[in-house]
Amino acid sequence: MSYEEDITAYHLDILKEIGNIGAGNAATALSSLLGNKVDMAVPHVKVVSFDEMMDIAGGPDNVVVSVFLRIEGEMTGSMFFILSTHQAESFIRTLTNNKAFNFNEIGESEIGLSALQEMGNILSGSYLSALSDFTNLNLYPTVPAIAIDMAGAIISYGLVELSQAGDKVIVIDTELTDEGEKQEGANGQFFLLPDPESFKILFRSLGVD
Amino acid sequence: MIKTGNIIKVGIADAEIVSPPDTIRTSGLGSCVGVVLYDERSKKAGLLHVMLPDSSLARSGEINHAKFADTGIPFLIDRIGLPAARLKAKLAGGAQMFQFSGQKDTMRIGPRNVEAVKETLKKYKISIVSEDTGGNSGRTIEFDPVNALLHIRTVNVGEKTI
Numbered sequence: 417m418s419y420e421e422d423i424t425a426y427h428l429d430i431l432k433e434i435g436n437i438g439a440g441n442a443a444t445a446l447s448s449l450l451g452n453k454v455d456m457a458v459p460h461v462k463v464v465s466f467d468e469m470m471d472i473a474g475g476p477d478n479v480v481v482s483v484f485l486r487i488e489g490e491m492t493g494s495m496f497f498i499l500s501t502h503q504a505e506s507f508i509r510t511l512t513n514n515k516a517f518n519f520n521e522i523g524e525s526e527i528g529l530s531a532l533q534e535m536g537n538i539l540s541g542s543y544l545s546a547l548s549d550f551t552n553l554n555l556y557p558t559v560p561a562i563a564i565d566m567a568g569a570i571i572s573y574g575l576v577e578l579s580q581a582g583d584k585v586i587v588i589d590t591e592l593t594d595e596g597e598k599q600e601g602a603n604g605q606f607f608l609l610p611d612p613e614s615f616k617i618l619f620r621s622l623g624v625d
Numbered sequence: 626m627i628k629t630g631n632i633i634k635v636g637i638a639d640a641e642i643v644s645p646p647d648t649i650r651t652s653g654l655g656s657c658v659g660v661v662l663y664d665e666r667s668k669k670a671g672l673l674h675v676m677l678p679d680s681s682l683a684r685s686g687e688i689n690h691a692k693f694a695d696t697g698i699p700f701l702i703d704r705i706g707l708p709a710a711r712l713k714a715k716l717a718g719g720a721q722m723f724q725f726s727g728q729k730d731t732m733r734i735g736p737r738n739v740e741a742v743k744e745t746l747k748k749y750k751i752s753i754v755s756e757d758t759g760g761n762s763g764r765t766i767e768f769d770p771v772n773a774l775l776h777i778r779t780v781n782v783g784e785k786t787i
Binding site: 466467470475476477479484561563564565566567568569570572573575576579580581583612 | 652654722764
């Protein structure tokens with residue numbers, strides 16, 4: 417039996433609340449970084465196949481900018497902050513005060529990526545500290561790694577642990593929208609992918625069986 | 626009239642077969658490995674998208690054969706329906722997408738997948754005609770059974786055909 421079969425609708429609601437608290441904290445951090453109002457959508461918690469997981473990120477071929485870190489400690493898992501290249505450029509322009517920033521400009525991308533990595537650091541740190549406070553679990557995130565590549569290539573890396581236990585993923589997906597940037601759809605997505613054995617630990621820490 | 630083919634898409638941890646005029650594609654290979662097995666005479670081919678090196682890693686009872694190198698390759702040979710001796714292989718993928726200090730074994734998954742695929746092909750005496758493995762870029766690959774060419778597209782290093 418696969419681990420995801422033990423997960424009830426009640427459990428999914430709890431995971432949704434975790435996404436709410438974590439991403440809410442991260443949205444506040446992003447808002448003060450950018451000096452803009454940042455909105456957060458209600459989190460989606462889904463049990464999906466690997467292929468569906470890629471579709472949530474825009475399809476396996478879709479080029480994205482991704483900040484990825486592993487969560488170690490009492491609970492383990494993978495976390496992604498995913499942005500379109502257009503959105504990443506816009507964030508870098510605000511953060512570095514360089515209105516002309518563009519990934520194709522040679523020599524410029526290094527400082528831009530460094531700014532983005534720092535942003536990823538702050539956002540994922542605020543997400544995880546909220547999660548840690550809420551659950552009372554000690555969590556130790558790795559230093560975030562950054563990559564610009566196909567969503568499939570990036571996200572499959574975070575599925576390595578999960579894929580040993582089954583063919584489904586439980587993903588906590590939260591979207592952030594920067595109010596200063598009027599455009600369609602979300603500006604950034606957080607994916608929290610707890611490792612299979614972490615769900616029990618997570619629920620137990622909140623007094624749920 | 627020239628009949629134009631469809632593109633058969635292979636998902637992650639999945640395997641499919643193809644015959645002309647169709648081509649076969651898998652998208653967004655990172656640490657995963659795309660394994661093409663083909664027969665030049667009959668133009669029959671198949672593509673496997675391997676995610677993990679060995680089925681002994683599986684922690685649940687029922688396994689998806691296409692997910693692992695050691696079970697995926699015999700599974701694909703079966704699907705193609707030809708003796709392994711007639712098949713040749715082309716490989717792509719197995720990249721190291723992220724660098725972390727103090728890496729755990731699971732983080733080295735790309736190179737481990739490539740090693741496991743090669744070992745399994747050796748076991749079935751299937752020779753590898755060409756490969757594009759390693760590096761740190763994602764790949765989308767498409768195989769045309771007519772000329773047995775594998776087209777590889779990356780975001781950061783361009784396109785090539787092997």
